[in-house]
Structure formats: structure tokens, C-alpha cells
Amino acid sequence: MDLKHSLTKRIVIVFALMSAFVAGVFALGIVATVHLVERKLTTTTLSGGLHRLLAMDDVSQWSHKPEKSELFFVEGGQGPLAMTTQLAALPTGFQEIKFHGDDFYAMVESIAGRKYVLLRDQESLEQRERLLFIVVIIGFILSIMLALVLGRLLARRVMAPVIRLAQQVRHRDQLIDLAPPLHPDYAADEVGELALSFDQTLGRLRQTLSREKLFTSDVSHELRTPLMVLASSCELLLANPSLEARSTAQVNRIARASDEMRQLVETFLMLARKPEEMGIESACTLKEVADAQVEVWGKLIREKGLTFVYDAQHAAAAPYNLTLLQSVMGNLLRNAWHYTDHGYVRLTLGDNSFVVEDSGIGIPEEQRHAMFQPFVRGDQQRGEGLGLGLSLVQRICSQQHWQVQLTTREPNGCRFTVMLAQEEGGQTRGFPAP
Incomplete structure (x- = not known):
């Protein structure tokens, strides 16, 4: 996740990803469960149907017909009941086979050395599974959309105190002494702790600025006096006609340096003030x-x-x-x-x-x-x-x-x-x- 995104967007993304993960696991669980249940029910119904057929009809003179979606074959049977070589090779029990190009469930039983096969077409079950899959996909998409909407609403509600605090900090001059503290406006939670920390930091900053202003004013007052003494002394020395040329050059250098220092002090005092002042x-x-x-x-x-x-x-x-x-x-x-x-x-x-x-x-x-x-x-x-x-x-x-x-x-x-x-x-x- 890009950490440059806003906190609100990150909350929405995390909420949507979490919802997508939960919905995905839930959807896969539904599909897998339905598939296993359908297989189990198909096995049970085919086994029960085969046993009912065997119990209702005489083996030598078979007359009962299975359901429309089912096919019944008997080893050694005649006509529609005749078993093909493919079916005769099937092992006993429940299985899935391909018969005449179509998919079938097969239940094979062997009684007294004679094999019986009951087939059921998979088309109806596949239609139900496709319908279930479509419903699950639609539900998954709707859950993601709902998660985005709820995530945005939740993020706005969660971030409202933080946004309010940011606006208060941005639009109020907190460095002035009359600025009220921020933390009384917030609950005793993480945002309240943040507001309290901000107030404490601003308090220390106000103290530092106050000390800096006092130091600047004191330094300017203390430096101006000796600088004025230097300047006046240089003027008196330069006014002396008996001063040698070399000494005059040194006094001029001192006078120039003191004037530069005076300008520098005034410059720093100016920079310490606000532009509007x-x-x-x-x-x-x-x-x-x-x-x-x-x-x-x-x-x-x-x-x-x-x-x-x-x-x-x-x-x-x-x-x-x-x-x-x-x-x-x-x-x-x-x-x-x-x-x-x-x-x-x-x-x-x-x-x-x-x-x-x-x-x-x-x-x-x-x-x-x-x-x-x-x-x-x-x-x-x-x-x-x-x-x-x-x-x-x-x-x-x-x-x-x-x-x-x-x-x-x-x-x-x-x-x-x-x-x-x-x-x-x-x-x-x-x-x-x-």
C-alpha cells in the first residue's frame, strides 16, 4: 500500500481488502460445501434408487423403469437394459463417467456375481452449480461495493476529530499567548492525546520564542552601547591631526568593522521580527x-x-x-x-x-x-x-x-x-x- 495516500483512503482500502478476503473465503466455503453436499446426496440417492429397483423387480423378467434423467443397465440384460463393454468394466461404487459424450454419475453394484449400473445425468446438477456460482459472484461484488461505501463512511467518522484538529492548527495562530488550548475540546482518546501533546509542544515553543525575544532585545541593548563607544572613539582619534598614517588606517579599519557590526546587529533584530511588524x-x-x-x-x-x-x-x-x-x-x-x-x-x-x-x-x-x-x-x-x-x-x-x-x-x-x-x-x- 502506498503510504503517500491519505489516512482516509488507507482506511477505506484496508476495510475493502478485509471485506474482500472475508467474502472470498465465505464464497469459496459456500461453493465447496454445496459441491460436497450435492455429491454426497447424489451418492445416497443413486444408491437408494438402485436398491429400490433391485427390490421391486424380478431379475429374470425386468419391467420397472428408472427416472427420466436416469439410465439402468443389467449385466446380461436385453434391449435397453443391455450393458455395454464400458459399463461392464466399471468398478463397484459411486463414480463419474462419460457415456455417449455426456457426463453421468454412476452407481455400480454387484449382486450374486451379476453387475447392475444406474446412471444419472449431471446436467441438472451442473445448472444448479452454475446458478450458485453466479449468485456467489454477484454477492461477492455487492459485498465489495458495500464495504467501500461503509469504509468511506466509517473513515469519515473516525477521521473527523483528526481533520478538525488539523483545521484548528492550520487556521489559528497557536503561537500567540492568547490562543486557547486544544485538548479540552476532545475526548480522552488517541486524538485527545495528540491534541494534548500538541498543546505541550506549543507551550515549550512559546517559552523558547519568549526567551529568544528577551535574548535578542538584551543583546541588542548591550551591544549597541560598546559599539557607540567604539564609533565615537574612532571619530575622536581620526580628528587628531597628529595621528600617523598607519594608525589612521588601523582606526579606519576599526571604525568600519564597528559599523558593520552595528548593521549586522540591526539586521538580526529585523529578522527576529515578523514581517507585518x-x-x-x-x-x-x-x-x-x-x-x-x-x-x-x-x-x-x-x-x-x-x-x-x-x-x-x-x-x-x-x-x-x-x-x-x-x-x-x-x-x-x-x-x-x-x-x-x-x-x-x-x-x-x-x-x-x-x-x-x-x-x-x-x-x-x-x-x-x-x-x-x-x-x-x-x-x-x-x-x-x-x-x-x-x-x-x-x-x-x-x-x-x-x-x-x-x-x-x-x-x-x-x-x-x-x-x-x-x-x-x-x-x-x-x-x-x-
Whole structure:
């Protein structure tokens, strides 16, 4: 049985198979019993008929005739009673023979050295057996049809509480604290146990989510303070005219790292919230985010000896979430900067989309589908990254209903295309599923 079938269908199938097995055994039992009874009755009636014939007539002058469906023969008889060679060779007792092309039951008796044979035509018995067989087949088919109907009714009745529980789970937000428990609505049976287990699991899940929210808020509060201290300290150090060039570069690196950490904290806080809880108070256009990212990553890319191309001619003026868009674009530019040693990096803005492409080492075909998984890196020997950047990009795009696509460039390099869904009145208008 295919386990992919619904539980209702499996119950109906099992019920029908069980009914078919019982009806089949019952039908075979009826046919076998009737056949044995008919044979036994035929043996008894033939034996009794033969003995009555022998008792009613004189052996030397036979005058009694058997029934119409019977034939009587006597060894040494004359005319219709004359026994053929085939009949004379029959052993005594009950048996089935073929006589003149027809099937007969034969009862053979030997008295005082003389053999007597009484034959009965099987046609009437065969007609009764055929009629019985037709009745049994019709009864078997009707029993299967009845089993299907009763099985469906029974399955619906049995599955009604399970279907009700599934609908309650599907159509109610059980994760909110005000959601009532499910198990009081059900009897103390298996379905009630399932509802109770579901309530207990949801209770633990609510506690876990509550702890996660508290942890997220605490971490965000505790991290923002030292990050602000780092940022302000870097500003004070950079304002010092006597700071050496080497020290200035190190302070800039610290300031950039603290700013990236601040953006990362804000991104994780955003991802911890539900999409409907996000407003557009931190919204900005695609070009505004790109200009800010170009100011940071364009300088680093050029310092590495690469050509940086920025094309913003076709950028739309639609609003997007500032924090999340910064994180997506920044991670893709960082990825291009990190894995490109020669050539160029290009950022192209389009109508509700942008493209980041490079001439770097590229991504092998067998790793393309795994690059958006956590802890997966294109080249394990480069840098100290953990391979979480593209995973974070995928999480943000999934939450915002954006689409990110990775394609390989020839002869080397890769291209990331991000299709953005525009925010309208706090709601995200997504793209249709491909």
C-alpha cells in the first residue's frame, strides 16, 4: 500500500481488502460445501434408487423403469437394459463417467456375481452449480461495493476529530499567548492525546520564542552601547591631526568593522521580527543605499587594484527597508571584493533590482546550489570567514519576498542578481513564484 495516500483512503482500502478476503473465503466455503453436499446426496440417492429397483423387480423378467434423467443397465440384460463393454468394466461404487459424450454419475453394484449400473445425468446438477456460482459472484461484488461505501463512511467518522484538529492548527495562530488550548475540546482518546501533546509542544515553543525575544532585545541593548563607544572613539582619534598614517588606517579599519557590526546587529533584530511588524520608518531608495555602499566598498575594491564599475542610470525611486537592503548589498559587495584578485567588480542598479558581478575565482557548478547554505564557502583557503554572508542574504530575501539568483560568468567570476519587492503602506508586494 502506498503510504503517500491519505489516512482516509488507507482506511477505506484496508476495510475493502478485509471485506474482500472475508467474502472470498465465505464464497469459496459456500461453493465447496454445496459441491460436497450435492455429491454426497447424489451418492445416497443413486444408491437408494438402485436398491429400490433391485427390490421391486424380478431379475429374470425386468419391467420397472428408472427416472427420466436416469439410465439402468443389467449385466446380461436385453434391449435397453443391455450393458455395454464400458459399463461392464466399471468398478463397484459411486463414480463419474462419460457415456455417449455426456457426463453421468454412476452407481455400480454387484449382486450374486451379476453387475447392475444406474446412471444419472449431471446436467441438472451442473445448472444448479452454475446458478450458485453466479449468485456467489454477484454477492461477492455487492459485498465489495458495500464495504467501500461503509469504509468511506466509517473513515469519515473516525477521521473527523483528526481533520478538525488539523483545521484548528492550520487556521489559528497557536503561537500567540492568547490562543486557547486544544485538548479540552476532545475526548480522552488517541486524538485527545495528540491534541494534548500538541498543546505541550506549543507551550515549550512559546517559552523558547519568549526567551529568544528577551535574548535578542538584551543583546541588542548591550551591544549597541560598546559599539557607540567604539564609533565615537574612532571619530575622536581620526580628528587628531597628529595621528600617523598607519594608525589612521588601523582606526579606519576599526571604525568600519564597528559599523558593520552595528548593521549586522540591526539586521538580526529585523529578522527576529515578523514581517507585518516592520514599518517603513527606515525606508530609503535603492540608489541611496547603493551610493553609501559604493563609498565604502568602492574605495576598498580600488585599493586592492581592481576596477570598480557603478551604473545607477536605471535605478527606481521605490522605498525599501534600509537595514536589510544595506546588509544584502554589502554582503554581496564584500563577497566580490574578497574573492576577486584581478579584473573588476560591477554594481548595476535596475528597476527594482540590482546586480553584483565580478571576475573573481568563480563558484564551481557542483557548489552553486549549496552556496546559500550556512558555513559553505567558495574557497576554504581564503580568509577567516565562516561562510555565513550568503546564508544571511538568502534569509533576508526569503523574509522580504525578494529573489536572489547566482549565475556563473565565463571564463570566470560570478553574477548575483537580486529582484526586490516594493514596500507599499507597510506591506511587501512580492514577485510571483517562478
